[in-house]
Amino acid sequence: MKAMTKKILILTNERDVTADFIVKKLKNSETEFYRLNTDQLGKTLQLTFNISEGIHNLIDKATGESIDLRSFASVYFRRPEIRPNIEGLSRGEENFVRTELYYTIEGLYKILDNAFWLNKVQAIRNAENKIYQLLLAKKIGFKIPDSLITNQVDDALNFYRNQQQECIIKPIKTGLVTADGDDEAIIFTSKVEITEENAQRIKTCPVYLQKLIKKKGDVRVTVVGNKLFAALIHSQDFEQSKTDWRRADHPLPHSQIVLPHFIESMCLELTNELSLNFAAIDFILDENDDFIFLEINPNGQWAWIERRLGYDISGEITKLLIQNTYPNDNKVSFLLLAKERLNSIREFFWPLLERSAAKNKVKENIELKIADESLEIAFQQKIKILEAEEDRRKGIESKATLFISTLSVASSLVVTASTLILNNNFDSNRLLIKTSVAISFILALYTVTTIWYAVKALERGTYSVLSINDLNQIGNKNEYLRKLIQRFIRIKLDNQDIINSKVNNVTMAQEYYKRAIVIICIYAFFILLFCLFK
Structure with a gap:
């Protein structure tokens, strides 16, 4: 067993793809870190806390490492989860194991209390606590919606009427509802209608109402x-x-925006009041361009914002972790951040495709838990999902074809312009010739790489479709629908890796396409100068 010391700890679970962004940045900076997937405790991970001897070790059976927990200087609390999976236990025994694991991890947090936490x-x-959030937001000076939390029927009805019956209802804590087994559902913020009859249910559970x-x-x-990184979601x-x-049910348009200075100041004041080094704050941008505070999520998702808008949120998180890992060693902190910055520069000029995850293994038999009365609704939803997937594939291939055609034409024009320069100025202006050749070479690299990824995005692969045999099934209506739904799910899973591969390739083609367009613009400016000063 190798005794190891690490500097940065990422607390999350095995399925957390957002943590992968931070892992990549830390690897680029060559910082010592460890990703602790808490759902692996009792499987590949083991803990030893010897209180008498002051030993607090984490043992990773998969890597053969024994890590002293006291060596961590910074901790990123992402998405730790507990998922005991021990066969032969009753529900009560499983809950006991879950609770023991939970409080063991709580102890781990206390052991690391002196570290910097995010x-x-x-x-x-x-x-x-959303009630505390609203109180604090109001105190700081944010505009907030008219809000009421109550289980008093008359108060709820009066509030509803005072808002001209234009109200929304939202969860006080979280909208996640877990049923028996692994089934989960989400309660979204919704417009609500309150009547004398349905208001009686409010007595049993407080409701959170706000003006629409x-x-x-x-x-x-x-x-x-x-x-701060601000994004407008065009909802x-x-x-x-x-x-x-x-x-x-599809990605919404996003755009970068600049916040008013006073909103920025209040956001920072709010996070300081809550002792947070990271947060995601949600606002409404109303019809008067006022920012209306809704809530703050101290551990909100952010990776999709980085992907959509190009914000370097992961870089800023990594920078914060590194700076607080080496607060008194400016040289080490500078070198680590410099390495990460150099990799960011390399990524800017020459992005690399992320390594694909392992391919999905499709189960032979897919168990459906859909009630008979919901089969038709599920059937219609599955049709929409397949149609959306097909539209997505066609969109990807159309974009790839566009990249190939436009760059082919643009490259032909550049070659023609370069030929003219070579024919007319080879002896008189060698600097002009060298510059033209250099720009043409860079453009050729970006063009070839764009076309390479675009062609890979156009590759057909083994694509599953609905066949005549799938439709020609024996059985009553419900049995028929169940078989079709199962087939739809199989098609979706069978095609998932192909679609994801196409998305990855067209994304890379798009990245190099953008860079090629920039080079073409630079070349056009270069030609303009050549014509003006010839």
């Missing part, structure tokens, strides 16, 4: 230390996402 667990729990605000869009502000472009943008 964020401390207790700070996250304090900040997650007409808006231009939703704003997500990601705060990392003292750095009003589609009916489904007007009340809660998370309900959209």
Whole structure:
């Protein structure tokens, strides 16, 4: 067993793809780190806390490492989960094991209490209270919606009437509902209708009501230390996402925005009040361009914002972790950050394709848990999903074809222009010739790489489709629908890796396409100067 010391700890679970962004950045900076997937405790991971002797070790059976937990200087609390999977246990026994694991991990947090945290667990729990959030936001000076939390029927009815019956209802804690087994559902923010009859149910459970605000869009502000990244989500472009943008069944348009200075200041004041080094703050941008505070998520998602808008949120998180890992060693901190910055520069000029995850293994038999009365609804939804997947594939291939055709034409024009320069100025202006050749060479690299990835995106692969045999099934209506739904799911899973591969390749083609366009613009400017000063 190798005794190891690490500097940065990432607390998460095996399935957390957002943590992969930080892992990549830390690897680029060559910082010592360890990713602790808490769902592997009791499987590949083991803990030893010898209180008498002051030993606090983490043992990783998969890597053969024994890590002293006290060596960690910084901790990124991402998404730790507990998933005991021990056969032969009753539900009560499984809950006992889960609780023991939970409180063991709670002890681990206390052992690491002196480290820098992004964020401390207790700070996250304090900040997650939506009632406290509203009180604090109002105190700081944010505009907030008219809000009521009550289980008093008359108060709820009066509030509803005072808002001209334009109200939304939202969860006080989280909208996640877990049923028996692994089934989960989400309660979204929704417009609500309160009547004398249904209001009686309010007595049993407090409800969280707010005024329904007409808006231009939703704003997500990601705060990392003292750095803010603001994104406008164009939720009003589609009916489904007007009340809660998370309900959209397709990606919504996003855009970068600049926050008013006073909103930035209040965001930082809010995170400071809550002792948070990271947070995701949600606003409504109303029809008067006012920012209306909704809530703050002390451990919110951010990777999709980075992907969509190019914000370097992962870089800022990595920078914050490194700086607080080596607070008194400016040289080490500088070198590590410099390596990460150099890799960012390399990525800017020559991006690399991320290594693909392992391919999905499709089960032979897919068990359906759909009730008979819901089969037709599920069937229609599966048809829509398959249609959307097909549209997605066609869109990817159309984009790849566009990249190939436009760059082919552009490259031909560049070659023609270069030939003219060579024919007319070879003896008189060698610097001009060298510059032209250099730009043409760079353009050729970007063009060839773009076309390479675009062609790979166009590769057909083994693509599953619905066949005549799939439709020609024996059985009553419900049996028929179940067989078709199972086939739809299989098709979706069979094609998932192919679609993801196409997405990856067309994304890379798009990255190099953008760089090729920039080079073409530079070359056009170069030609203009040549013509003006010839």
